[in-house]
Amino acid sequence: MSVAPALRESVDFTFVEGPKFTLNPTGQAPLAGIIEFKTDKPCCADVTVSDGDRLWFIPTSDEAQTDHKYIILGMRAGRNHTLHVTVNDAQGNRLAHGEPIRFETAELPDDIPAIEVRYLEAARMEPGVTVFGVRKSARMGAKYYGYLVAVDTHGEIVWYRETGHTVGDIKRLRNGNIIYLSFDNRAVEYNMLGEVVTEWYAAARWPDLKTETDTAIPVDAEAFHHEIFELENGNFLVVSVETRDLPNYPVSEDIENTETETVEVVSDVIVEFARDGSVVNRWSLFDILDPYRLGYGSLNGYWGMKGIPGSRDWSHTNAVVYDPSDDTIVISVRHQDAVIKFSRATGELVWILGNHENWKEPWAKHLLEPVGDLQWQYHQHNSKITDRGTILLFDNGNFRASPGQEKVPAAENYSRVVEYKVNANAQSVEQVWSYGGPGDEAYYSAFICGAQVLPETGNILANFGGVLTDDNGEPSDNPTVDLGHVRIVEVEYETQDKVWELFIDERDQGKGWDVYRVERFSSLYA
Numbered sequence: 001m002s003v004a005p006a007l008r009e010s011v012d013f014t015f016v017e018g019p020k021f022t023l024n025p026t027g028q029a030p031l032a033g034i035i036e037f038k039t040d041k042p043c044c045a046d047v048t049v050s051d052g053d054r055l056w057f058i059p060t061s062d063e064a065q066t067d068h069k070y071i072i073l074g075m076r077a078g079r080n081h082t083l084h085v086t087v088n089d090a091q092g093n094r095l096a097h098g099e100p101i102r103f104e105t106a107e108l109p110d111d112i113p114a115i116e117v118r119y120l121e122a123a124r125m126e127p128g129v130t131v132f133g134v135r136k137s138a139r140m141g142a143k144y145y146g147y148l149v150a151v152d153t154h155g156e157i158v159w160y161r162e163t164g165h166t167v168g169d170i171k172r173l174r175n176g177n178i179i180y181l182s183f184d185n186r187a188v189e190y191n192m193l194g195e196v197v198t199e200w201y202a203a204a205r206w207p208d209l210k211t212e213t214d215t216a217i218p219v220d221a222e223a224f225h226h227e228i229f230e231l232e233n234g235n236f237l238v239v240s241v242e243t244r245d246l247p248n249y250p251v252s253e254d255i256e257n258t259e260t261e262t263v264e265v266v267s268d269v270i271v272e273f274a275r276d277g278s279v280v281n282r283w284s285l286f287d288i289l290d291p292y293r294l295g296y297g298s299l300n301g302y303w304g305m306k307g308i309p310g311s312r313d314w315s316h317t318n319a320v321v322y323d324p325s326d327d328t329i330v331i332s333v334r335h336q337d338a339v340i341k342f343s344r345a346t347g348e349l350v351w352i353l354g355n356h357e358n359w360k361e362p363w364a365k366h367l368l369e370p371v372g373d374l375q376w377q378y379h380q381h382n383s384k385i386t387d388r389g390t391i392l393l394f395d396n397g398n399f400r401a402s403p404g405q406e407k408v409p410a411a412e413n414y415s416r417v418v419e420y421k422v423n424a425n426a427q428s429v430e431q432v433w434s435y436g437g438p439g440d441e442a443y444y445s446a447f448i449c450g451a452q453v454l455p456e457t458g459n460i461l462a463n464f465g466g467v468l469t470d471d472n473g474e475p476s477d478n479p480t481v482d483l484g485h486v487r488i489v490e491v492e493y494e495t496q497d498k499v500w501e502l503f504i505d506e507r508d509q510g511k512g513w514d515v516y517r518v519e520r521f522s523s524l525y526a
Helices: none
Strands: 015-023 033-050 055-058 065-072 080-088 094-096 101-104 116-120 129-136 147-151 157-162 167-172 178-182 186-190 196-202 217-219 228-230 236-250 260-273 279-284 317-323 328-333 338-343 349-354 369-371 381-385 391-395 416-423 428-436 450-453 460-469 483-491 498-504 518-521
Touching: 015 080, 015 101, 055 065, 129 167, 129 460, 147 167, 167 228, 167 518, 178 228, 228 317, 236 317, 260 317, 260 328, 317 381, 328 381, 349 416, 381 450, 391 450, 391 460, 428 460, 450 518, 460 518
Parallel strands: 196 217, 369 428
Antiparallel strands: 015 033, 033 055, 033 065, 033 080, 080 094, 080 101, 116 498, 129 147, 129 518, 147 157, 167 178, 178 186, 186 196, 228 236, 236 260, 260 279, 317 328, 328 338, 338 349, 381 391, 391 416, 416 428, 450 460, 460 483, 483 498
């Protein structure tokens, strides 16, 4: 709260410059600002902001100083704000700046969709802000559109930054900045003022991504796609690709069709690179899994749309994490319906989590045996290792079958978040938790999506980020044609009670939206 101005005679320090407030100083983050001022003696500062129905404190330095500069975050669009500054010395004497600073934030851009919270039990929620990238459905022309946004408990945007391109994976780095992957083979690091701190790009296939005025750092990689992971040493793991011409390759997912041809096959490569762009290591799935084993989707032309025409998207890895407990890497291989673990040191396969259909030796010996009542995941996303050592992932559920089995149609399908416990010594796996379909609240999201264990409450934040329907409102699994809407839900782990539910849904206006990944930050501040 604001503090009444103290009499000048009661203290022996004062403001000698400012306070001066600048809203959106970089021109990139309209709901961020900077307050600057100086005092004639070292002081600590208290800064508060009010917008009429909320008041909050801004983090300031615990060390007394004469030059003060603080980032102001947490504002909402289209509101009048009042900012108060008070300084105090080591003896507890306080001086409030006599004139509060008043300013108004602009309205949100017209091209940001409506965000609606339809269910809320704030006392049971994990505190913080929910951060995600807003994307248009493909048929709306998504290529040059993208926003990063942070929303509060009520779904109101409290920070945003336009990107100008589709946003994929998003994370907070250890330094407090945000990093995300674009869909044009870049990794971009922002600070909370919206400034680009560092940018990397895949230079092996797209060297023209860097211009004469572009400070982006080249990385010797064929692509950046789907996920990036920060290691404790500051390096990054990212998913890339390579291609090989494979002879006698199946031309059909029908396992009874024995016709083959020579095909350019795309495999994923996990690349470790340092902040200076130097590649530390790389691991190719061609050397880890069987490139002739097909899942539904392995023959599609995804990479044809990404600059590799005529190729087959055999693996389609979409998640990568590091497990420091045994120096291994865990990845989600969507078109194999498998999550796998391999050694970081040797590249050797440790285990395969997924259905047992159509695996041959020597890969089959690494399959985890199911224990108890377990459903396999299909076409999963966002596999990660929890603090319990379990594997949490989003089971998109596409087809719920492997080649040779009948596909489950979209209208009868569902997605879920599922947690598996792996016993590496016994080479077994059990399902310990699941949320989602089938049932009355079943949502089917055929692509993207993810989930997060929230650290304070243990709640699960689930992103059903691509719930597709056709023009008749029927469930769909075709993101290139049909419109999407978004459901983000937080549930208690033990009870599975829903405590928060957010929707982005403008299908009634002929608009489709999707969200690739969602993260709950404990605060806008690092």
